[in-house]
Amino acid sequence: MIQSMTSTQEHASKKTMKAVQGKELGDIDEMLTVEDHVPFPNLGDLPAKKKRTKMIIQTKAVALACGDCRVLSGLTRELQGPPSFPYIPGGDCAGIVLEIPRDATDNDDAFPFQVGDRVAARFVEAPRGALAEYAVVDTRVCEKIPDNISFEEGAVLASVSPATLLGERIQEGERVLVLGAGGGVGSHTCQVMRKQGAAYLVGVSKNFDRLLQPPLNYDRAIDYTKQDPFSLKEYKDNPFDTVVDLAGGSWLRLIQDYNDKEKSIVKPASQGGRFLTLTPDKAIFEAHSVWAVMKPFLFIPIWRAIKSRLWGRRRLPKYTFAFSLDNDRNHLTRTMEMAQYGTLKACIDPRGPFPFSTEGVRKAFRLQETRHPKSTYTKKQPSSTNSKSSTGSTHSQQHKNGFVRMKDLTIEEQDKITKKWHSLADPSASLEVRRYQVLLAARLHARCQEPTVRKAMNALREAMPEGVSVETMAAVDAEVLANCISNLQFYNVKARQVVKAAQEIQSRFQGKVPEDEFSLSQITGIGKCFADLLAFVNTRKKHEEAALDS
Structure with missing residues (x-):
């Protein structure tokens, strides 16, 4: 059950709230707890330049993404780490607008929200601050949730909104191979590709059965643990127009085939073939300096883009690192419109929703950490007490904060x-x-x-x-x-x-x-x-x- 919205009068006097606290960076079970009496967010504490695009919402649902686990792990501490501890993790959320800047007006195009609006928002600067009863969100990547869309669906759609930008790159009649098709972005980008007129969609995933079912409806699903899609003769004889890599590392396989003079499963750039990716070769990466980030996200993609467009264009597809985290509302608006009219359906992991408790949050993070979720999210609801512990022992009861004493x-x-x-x-x-x-x-x-x-x-x-x-x-x-x-x-x-x-x-x-x-x-x-x-x-x-x- 979702908690009811706090009234304006209650909000005015509220000083603390319930929130997830990351004590430090490290292990999920050691660092994450749900605590009471966490300071309530205050727009007045923000720099003057940021106030105009910020507002406070009462959080109803939070969708987790790989970035949430990466920040907690400390693998990118110097670049994405919180400025202080403890910190509140989570970045993509949905809720009800509770407070807007004092100088905002209903006629202000730069601030098109009012108190009481149902909204979904994606993070901007870093994925943190959302896993709490109340959160500060950025209006530049925020949109109203249609009446026929739930808060949980809204949070998921905000989280996977990059799928809209990626899917819209596909042209009518194209044959497309999607690697990492079963994850959050893959489950939604295929729906957008179908709307764009893709003629043939093949998904590669460990959970391949799900790819053939609505709303994904891939034409074919391949279990990568049993078949190597790069070695299938039928696709070498009739190659794809575009390969979309959401798992990471597939370009290296294409380079291997290129060096071995093997036939490729994707057309070369000279015939219009393309390779689109959102991730570096290693999806789980560690970076503690600007150089460490620029190498996989800038220098290597630029080199590959040049090579595939010049001397390698007759053997390699056109490489594009399709960065899809635009800081504007347009793609989120299109995402919500497609969901409103049934073109795009939010895919929520059947293992959820997870309760807003220490154990519930940890379970959601652990699932996301496996890199095999289907749009996991944490649902805002009262935590349950006296529940059985995960050890299975009749003697072992959970502590009120979610762990076994x-x-x-x-x-x-x-x-x-x-x-x-x-x-x-x-x-x-x-x-x-x-x-x-x-x-x-x-x-x-x-x-x-x-x-x-x-x-x-x-x-x-x-x-x-x-x-x-x-x-x-x-x-x-x-x-x-x-x-x-x-x-x-x-x-x-x-x-x-x-x-x-x-x-x-x-x-x-x-x-x-x-x-x-x-x-x-x-x-x-x-x-x-x-x-x-x-x-x-x-x-x-x-x-x-x-x-x-x-």
């Missing part, structure tokens, strides 16, 4: 979680050093298997003959640490957080790992759920050691 687990469940961490600590070290190594092992273990973490811990011991302790980790350079643990997922993020956490333990806790949950939760990289686990591990281990000593 260690004290509510059985002994067997506790041992399963904590035994692997203790096994990675040095048994010959002092109690304080072992306690820190347990914390370190637990932090490195996020999104990784035990053998991988063991290898990283061994690499640290080899690189630090003086021992792995709070003192040595606080003094080490984050880049050096990252090289030691480069076999782990998110190793750069983890390295920075580990160094910062060690420095905080030194300065705030006299070099000793705190034992209580609250103090642990204040350390960089340690969320509330993680703090609960570690506090319980340390307390229980201390009691066991005391019993042995006696």
Whole structure:
């Protein structure tokens, strides 16, 4: 159920709200929680130049995209990271207009919204600020939602509105191959292509059965885990006019065929063949400088565009990096119009909607992180209490913030979680050093298997003959640490957080790992759920050691 809109009188006196809080950048389950008493947005805090295009909405639905996970991961921290912490993630949303700038008038063409309008908005500067009861949105990429479109559909349509710009590039009668056809953009761009008059659409996806069903209605679906679309003889004999790559990396395959003098499944540029993409070769990329972004998004695309239009035009299709995040309302307006008249139907992942709770938000992010969603979104509704935990144990009940507390687990469940961490600590070290190594092992273990973490811990011991302790980790350079643990997922993020956490333990806790949950939760990289686990591990281990000593 969607929460009712706050009245204007309530809004005027409201100072805090419920919102998702990203404590830092890193693991989904450690960093994301839904909190009360988060500061309410205020248009007065914005710079004067920005106020004119901003308004506050009561959020009803939020659609997640790959950028939301990328920001949280820290892979593009210096470029897309929030200016401060905690931050509110999420960028594409729908809701009801609650407040507009004081100088806005109904006749002002630059501000065509009024309080009470149902609207959908896409992010502009960075994907953040939407996963809250109230959000500031930019009117330049905002549009009214037609009466026959729900808030959930509106949020999804705003998120995938680049599909409109991409789909409108297709010409009548073209034969098109879409790679990554089952995702959010792929599920909608095919509908726009059909409206444009595409004669034959082939989609490539792991979930290929869905591509043949309404509203996608591809003419053929290929499961890339069973068939290689680039090697199919029927398409080499009758090549496509256009290849649309939404998955990343397909141009490299075309180059391989080009170098091997193999027949291609797409026409060359000299015959009108085209290659359109929205993503670099690696869809999950890491960039910490302007150069790191310019290389895959500017220099490589320019080189490929030149090559495919000049000396490679007789063998390669015309390469275009079809950047589709225009900062204007026109494409969103066309998207809503197509949805209003039934030409475009919003595709919402059947595994949703996800509730506006800690566990609901984490589930939505985890699904988006797999890169196999079908327009996932988080629905705004009251969080449910007393729900069963995901462990499946009848003894394990969820905490009110959505995580399972260690004290509510059985002994067997506790041992399963904590035994692997203790096994990675040095048994010959002092109690304080072992306690820190347990914390370190637990932090490195996020999104990784035990053998991988063991290898990283061994690499640290080899690189630090003086021992792995709070003192040595606080003094080490984050880049050096990252090289030691480069076999782990998110190793750069983890390295920075580990160094910062060690420095905080030194300065705030006299070099000793705190034992209580609250103090642990204040350390960089340690969320509330993680703090609960570690506090319980340390307390229980201390009691066991005391019993042995006696």
